Amino acid sequence: MHRVNLTALRAHLKRGGVIAYPTESCYGLGCDPRNRAAVQKILRLKHRPWTKGLILAAANLQQVARFILPISAAERATLDQHWPGPYTFLVPASSHAPKLLTGKHKSLAVRVSAHPELARLTRALGPLVSTSANVSGAKPIKTYAEAQRAFGQQVWVLPGRIGKRKTPSVIIDLQSGKKLRG
Numbered sequence: 001m002h003r004v005n006l007t008a009l010r011a012h013l014k015r016g017g018v019i020a021y022p023t024e025s026c027y028g029l030g031c032d033p034r035n036r037a038a039v040q041k042i043l044r045l046k047h048r049p050w051t052k053g054l055i056l057a058a059a060n061l062q063q064v065a066r067f068i069l070p071i072s073a074a075e076r077a078t079l080d081q082h083w084p085g086p087y088t089f090l091v092p093a094s095s096h097a098p099k100l101l102t103g104k105h106k107s108l109a110v111r112v113s114a115h116p117e118l119a120r121l122t123r124a125l126g127p128l129v130s131t132s133a134n135v136s137g138a139k140p141i142k143t144y145a146e147a148q149r150a151f152g153q154q155v156w157v158l159p160g161r162i163g164k165r166k167t168p169s170v171i172i173d174l175q176s177g178k179k180l181r182g
Helices: 006-014 036-046 061-067 073-082 116-125 144-154
Strands: 019-022 027-030 055-058 087-092 107-112 128-132 170-173 179-181
Touching: 006 019, 006 116, 019 116, 019 144, 027 036, 027 144, 036 128, 036 144, 055 061, 055 116, 061 107, 073 087, 116 128
Parallel strands: 055 107, 087 170
Antiparallel strands: 019 027, 027 128, 055 128, 087 107, 170 179
């Protein structure tokens, strides 16, 4: 696992900086989900409409508790069966969830990753926006070098290796159990 200066990384995120980091299947783009300008920068870099919403990667459910409505014991059991892992759940959003994260939806997409580097980042920094590091619809970026070429100085690219997954995280609606991706 590669080490980064977490103090410098925290300061970068606090200033509205964007990072690219390895995830389960590709490099991801992330930022502090509470920083509107940083989230807007990610949307611009990806040419992604805000209405689609974005995923939050977290170390645990407590990190995103203020952004979601309370969940039932059965829903918690479902999450515990899948996390940490490559599963993103759509969870009913609270009024504190930024609209740029939920998009036009009433839910927030949340993932607790088992990827060692992403898990370490979220434990140290808190929740991060997590979206594939590519222009919407383009091929996902798989390496540090590709991310450096794609984003140059616009994004702090963290070194590391992506996981072995060939596809993005599975997306499941927590309340209905319906699988929406994967």
